[in-house]
Amino acid sequence: MTVLQALQKYFGYNAFRDTQAEIIDQILNGKDVLVLMPTGGGKSLCYQLPAVLLNGLTIVISPLIALMKDQVDSLNLTGIPAAFLNSSQSDSEQATITQKLKNNQIKLLYLAPERIFRSGSTLINFLKSLPVCLIAIDEAHCISQWGHDFRPEYLMLAGLKREFPKTPVIALTATADQLTQKDILEKLALDQPAQFVSSFNRANITYKVVPRKNSFVQLLQFLERRKEDSGIIYCLSRKATEGLAEQLQNAGYSARAYHAGLDNAEKSRNQEAFLRDEVKIIVATIAFGMGINKSNVRYVVHAHLPKNIEGYYQETGRAGRDGLPSDALLLYAASDGFKLREFAKVEGNEEQSAIMIKKLDDMVHFAQLQTCRRQYLMRYFNEDFPDNCGSCDVCMSEVKKFDGTLIAQMALSAVARVKERFGAAYVIDFLRGSKREKIREEHKQLKTYGVGAKIQRVDWTRYMRELVMQGYLQLTNDEYPVLKLTDKSDAVLKGLQKVELISTQIEHEQEAVALSFETGLLNELKLVRRDLAANANVPPYLIVSDTTLIEIATYLPHNPEDLRWISGFGDIKLARYGREFLVPVKNYCEKNKLDSRINQKLIRLERKPDQNRTSGKFRAADTRNESFSMYRSGKSISEIAHDRGLSPVTIEGHLSYFIQSGKIDVLEFVKEEKIPVIQDAIESYGIEKLSALKEVLGEGYSYGEIKAVISWMSRNE
Ligand code: ADP
Ligand code: ZN
Numbered sequence: 001m002t003v004l005q006a007l008q009k010y011f012g013y014n015a016f017r018d019t020q021a022e023i024i025d026q027i028l029n030g031k032d033v034l035v036l037m038p039t040g041g042g043k044s045l046c047y048q049l050p051a052v053l054l055n056g057l058t059i060v061i062s063p064l065i066a067l068m069k070d071q072v073d074s075l076n077l078t079g080i081p082a083a084f085l086n087s088s089q090s091d092s093e094q095a096t097i098t099q100k101l102k103n104n105q106i107k108l109l110y111l112a113p114e115r116i117f118r119s120g121s122t123l124i125n126f127l128k129s130l131p132v133c134l135i136a137i138d139e140a141h142c143i144s145q146w147g148h149d150f151r152p153e154y155l156m157l158a159g160l161k162r163e164f165p166k167t168p169v170i171a172l173t174a175t176a177d178q179l180t181q182k183d184i185l186e187k188l189a190l191d192q193p194a195q196f197v198s199s200f201n202r203a204n205i206t207y208k209v210v211p212r213k214n215s216f217v218q219l220l221q222f223l224e225r226r227k228e229d230s231g232i233i234y235c236l237s238r239k240a241t242e243g244l245a246e247q248l249q250n251a252g253y254s255a256r257a258y259h260a261g262l263d264n265a266e267k268s269r270n271q272e273a274f275l276r277d278e279v280k281i282i283v284a285t286i287a288f289g290m291g292i293n294k295s296n297v298r299y300v301v302h303a304h305l306p307k308n309i310e311g312y313y314q315e316t317g318r319a320g321r322d323g324l325p326s327d328a329l330l331l332y333a334a335s336d337g338f339k340l341r342e343f344a345k346v347e348g349n350e351e352q353s354a355i356m357i358k359k360l361d362d363m364v365h366f367a368q369l370q371t372c373r374r375q376y377l378m379r380y381f382n383e384d385f386p387d388n389c390g391s392c393d394v395c396m397s398e399v400k401k402f403d404g405t406l407i408a409q410m411a412l413s414a415v416a417r418v419k420e421r422f423g424a425a426y427v428i429d430f431l432r433g434s435k436r437e438k439i440r441e442e443h444k445q446l447k448t449y450g451v452g453a454k455i456q457r458v459d460w461t462r463y464m465r466e467l468v469m470q471g472y473l474q475l476t477n478d479e480y481p482v483l484k485l486t487d488k489s490d491a492v493l494k495g496l497q498k499v500e501l502i503s504t505q506i507e508h509e510q511e512a513v514a515l516s517f518e519t520g521l522l523n524e525l526k527l528v529r530r531d532l533a534a535n536a537n538v539p540p541y542l543i544v545s546d547t548t549l550i551e552i553a554t555y556l557p558h559n560p561e562d563l564r565w566i567s568g569f570g571d572i573k574l575a576r577y578g579r580e581f582l583v584p585v586k587n588y589c590e591k592n593k594l595d596s597r598i599n600q601k602l603i604r605l606e607r608k609p610d611q612n613r614t615s616g617k618f619r620a621a622d623t624r625n626e627s628f629s630m631y632r633s634g635k636s637i638s639e640i641a642h643d644r645g646l647s648p649v650t651i652e653g654h655l656s657y658f659i660q661s662g663k664i665d666v667l668e669f670v671k672e673e674k675i676p677v678i679q680d681a682i683e684s685y686g687i688e689k690l691s692a693l694k695e696v697l698g699e700g701y702s703y704g705e706i707k708a709v710i711s712w713m714s715r716n717e
Contacts, residue, residue, distance in 0.1 A: 003028075006052055007045075010078055012570035017042045019196045022623065023170075024049055025647050027134060032193040033170045034140075034185060038200045039314075040295070040321035043172045044071065047136035051108050052080055056133030057101065060110045063139050063151055066271075068110040070293045073538045075108060079572030084110035085123075101130055114153040124163060132167050135160060137188065140171035144183035149175075161189040175314060177381075200381050204320045205328050207373040208393040209366075212331040215303055216247060222301065222329055223253065223281075229298035230274070233283045234315055236304045244303070245283040255281035258288040275539040277530065289315060294539070295322040296546040301329045305336035305367060307344065308359035309380050312366070322547045332367040369394060404501030405492070407463055408472060410452050412489050415473060417448045420484045424475075427483055428452075428460040466501055517553035518594075524584040525549045532577060543577065544568050555601040556585055562598040627654035628663070637704070652704045656711040666712035670705045677701075678709040 003024055007013050016024075019035075020042055026033050027050040037043050051058035062068050068084040075082035083097045083106050100106050116124055137143075143154040160169065171184055171193075185193060210218060219233070235241045238259040248255035256270040256279050273279040275294050282288060286306075300319045306312040312330075320326030337360065344356040366376055373392040378385035388395050414431050415422075422430075429436060430443055433450025443449060452460065464483070467473045471488050475481040491497035526540075526549060533540040548568035557563045560578045569578065589595070630640045637655070641648040658664040666675070681696050687710050694703060 001053070003049065003053065006049055008570065010049070010052055010080060010570045010572075011045065012564075012566070012568045012573060014565075014567060018198050019623070020046055021653075022646055022650060023194075023196050025650055026194045027168055027170055028053065029647075030168050032168055032190040034181065034190065034193045034195045035170065035172045036181070036196065036200075037172070037174060037198040038202055039174045039317040040202070040323065041174070041198055043138075043174070046172065047134060047170050048075065048080065048108065050134055051136075054133040056131035057104075057106065058108045058134040058136060059127065059132055060108055060136045060138060061113050061116075061157065062110055063112065063142055063154070065112070067138075067293060068112075070539075070542065072108075072110055073536075074542045077536065077538065077542055077573065077576075078570055080108065081106050082108040082110070085115065086112055098126070101126075104131070112153070113151075113157050117156040117159060128163060132164060135164060135167055135169045137169065137171045139173060140184050140188070141173040141175050141180050143187045144180045146177070146179045146183055155187065158187050158189065161191070174317070175310070200383060201374065201378055201385065202317060202320065203391075204323055205316060205326050206391045206393075206396075207316070207328050207330075207377070209330045209332050209369075209373070210393075212303075212333040212336075215331050216244075218331060219244075219248075219301065219303070220251060222299075223248075226299060226327075227253075228280075230277065230280050230294065230296055231282075231299040231301065232288065232297060232315075232318060233281060233301040233303060234286060234288075234306070235283060236285070238285060240303070241283045241285055245281075248281060248283070253281055254279045255283055258282050258284040260285065260287040275541075276533070277526075277540050286311065286315065289318055292318060293321075294318075295541050296324070297321070297326070298324075299327040299329065301331070303331050305330070305332055305340060306363060307340055307356075308363050309366060309377065310359075312363065313377060313381075322541075322545045324547060324550070330367060336367075337361075337364040401500040401502055403498060404463065405495075405497075405499045407452075407455070407501060408467060408492050408499040409495075410448070411460075411464060411467055412472060412485060412493050414448050414452075415483045415485055416489075416493070417446050418443060421482060423480055423482055424461070424464045428457060428464065431455075431460065432457065463501055467499075470499070472499065517550050518556070518588065518592075519553075521556075521584065521588045522549060522553040524588065525552055525581060528580055528584060532580060544573065544581075551601070552581060552585060555597045556589055556594060557582065557598050558586065558589070558596040562596060565598055565601050624654040624657050627651050628658050631655055631664075649703070652707055656707050659708055659711040660715045662715060666708055669708035674701065674705060675709060675712075678706055679713065682706075682710060682713065 001009070003021070004016075007016065018037070018041065023033055023035055023046045027047070033046075035043060035046055047058060047060065060071075062071070065084075065086050065088060068086065072082045072084050081100075083100065085094060085097055089097075097106070097109075101109065115121070116127065137157060137160075139149070140154075142149055142151040143157060144150060169188060169190055171188055171190065173180075173184070181195075184190075212218065223231075233244065233255075235244060238261045241257040241259050245255045245257040256273065258267060258270050262270070270279065270282065271288075271292075274282045275292075277296075297319045300316045302312065302315070306315065316328035319328060340360055341357065344353065344360050346352040346356060362380065366373065369376055372385075372387050372389050372395050374389035374395075375385045375387050390396070410431060411427070414427050418427065418430060426438070429439055430449060431452030432455070433453045439449075455463075464473070468475055468483075471486055472492055473489070474484050474486050476484060488497070492499055529540045529543050529549065532543050536543065545568055548566060551566045551568075552563075555562075555566065557566060559582065560574060563569050563574060563578050563582065627640055627644070630643065631637075635643070637648050637651050640646075641651045644651070655664060655669075659666050659669070670678070678693075678697065678701060681693050685693055685696060687693075690703060690706060693706055694701065697706065
């Protein structure tokens with residue numbers, strides 16, 4: 001079975017995302033790997049797929065029991081035998097699992113780090129007696145004091161390489177700056193690891209900051225269009241979470257509070273209800289989130305400014321793990337910054353306080369930003385990004401202008417009247433007729449004094465700035481800059497030149513995502529999923545993701561063969577649940593006289609394997625380009641593969657892209673006389689099954705040649 005076949009068979013996906021293929025390649029070649037990928041990027045697959053393909057047991061170290069259970073349930077639903085061992089289990093449960101491990105009946109075993117190395121424990125010796133073929137360390141940043149989530153028990157993992165010197169280790173995290181990365185590598189003693197750093201951009205999340213006025217009304221406005229969606233609202237205090245949850249309940253929303261002060265039973269009740277889609281909104285302090293794997297969180301609201309960008313990014317990152325469009329909304333008031341300042345100070349530690357305050361200032365800066373918010377976030381994490389993302393409030397807002405000639409004339413004549421000797425603050429006070437002493441007596445006698453009283457100071461400040469930007473005024477470079485007229489001023493004063501000023505920025509209401517799925521059908525599918533989940537005693541998103549349901553409601557598969565093309569249906573899920581999901585589709589289509597649209601899905605698949613992942617594409621481009629330039633420098637495919645530590649098949653994949661784009665001539669890969677033969681086979685048998693083509697063509701034709709011709713043909717189309 002090839003890697004791609006396994007991906008389809010077990011997980012039901014058609015293509016790898018981002019660097020997944022290369023990561024898996026490395027693991028299968030026995031190398032240690034460090035993976036940095038944002039939340040929702042698809043880290044789990046990077047070790048789960050090798051676990052399926054390799055002979056033996058994969059041990060997964062994970063910090064949280066809740067997460068382990070989620071992952072194990074998910075794998076078992078997919079038909080991959082997995083288990084965990086932890087203190088929540090009875091002796092007999094543990095004995096059953098131990099027996100299965102001895103019989104090699106389990107592919108993945110999840111463990112907490114302290115469990116393996118607990119003193120007096122015999123577990124480590126037992127594990128060493130098993131054929132362990134891979135060790136995966138999830139949330140690897142927990143090993144570093146530099147990370148924001150240090151867990152001392154992770155330090156014990158330093159002993160792993162000693163105990164399993166020959167077993168490849170893959171460490172994964174969604175948060176690690178360079179210091180933490182280095183720490184992970186050192187502490188785990190990884191052996192010449194291949195490192196994969198993905199872009200941390202979350203392209204499917206829209207960032208929005210709104211000045212907080214009446215936060216509850218603002219929230220209701222925001223929630224109005226999101227009644228069916230799951231979301232998290234973060235508040236600063238425990239009391240605030242309870243108050244807001246109650247207010248929302250009274251307004252007809254299903255909301256629950258979550259904070260560290262609740263007793264454990266209530267915490268897990270609320271969390272469970274949220275995971276199972278029974279409660280739509282969790283109002284929480286930051287205690288909520290770590291360990292929440294729920295993939296269909298559609299929005300995250302901060303009702304208050306977070307303390308730093310790291311926290312903000314991690315919390316907003318809990319939205320949209322499934323890759324569907326999601327929102328991050330921050331309600332911000334200038335007073336937030338002042339209040340948090342007090343908390344930021346660490347008693348008796350100047351240095352630490354300074355760091356915390358700097359981080360807070362960066363957060364305040366973000367909230368006040370007039371430029372692309374995504375760019376700011378990316379730069380904060382040392383990644384470059386263009387200055388217009390098209391999906392933050394700043395980039396989506398349109399500037400509204402008005403005729404500001406009169407205002408400009410007032411401003412310019414005021415500057416002239418005070419003889420171009422004062423700064424903006426003085427000129428504004430003068431225009432507004434301030435009674436302050438600092439306004440000179442002789443100025444108070446002038447006609448211009450007080451003509452601008454009706455315009456607020458903040459607005460005047462903005463207008464002055466704009467007039468300077470447009471060149472009707474200029475500021476001197478002094479310590480106390482003074483406003484001067486320019487050679488453009490005269491025309492304005494004489495009424496010969498109109499001036500446009502910006503009034504407010506209005507925001508384009510975000511257009512509903514142009515996915516033309518059948519809403520009624522989607523709701524029915526969700527009900528089917530809910531029942532299946534209840535039967536299997538797992539959260540609904542583990543049965544199939546929202547993405548999968550939306551695809552069904554878009555492409556209307558009519559039979560199991562169609563369903564294969566829907567992302568998320570591997571063999572087992574198809575066999576177990578396929579029929580259940582097809583019934584409502586059939587009924588719906590009959591009632592509404594609709595045909596299957598599965599052909600459209602096939603067309604899309606050929607064009608864009610993974611449309612959601614713009615960030616992934618940049619990275620894919622990078623690695624492709626690298627292979628290309630090595631090829632151009634005269635290296636053979638196997639040399640490139642060797643140098644880059646990738647498989648020749650991966651390199652062929654990279655280069656075929658350039659055949660398609662015309663940068664490589666197909667004749668560099670295939671002899672001319674072979675082309676029509678391959679072409680003929682492709683036309684008769686299609687490109688879905690490469691192995692079938694290879695069989696038809698026989699020994700004389702390689703996979704590389706076949707792929708090259710496929711790329712070349714798609715270019716000619
Ligand atoms: P992470 O652990 O990096 O936060 P996950 O491993 O939970 O992310 O993956 C996020 C989602 O993306 C999951 O629903 C997963 O099934 C899905 N996914 C992962 N890889 C692929 C792929 N190649 N094609 C389609 N969906 C994928
Ligand atoms: Zn932007």
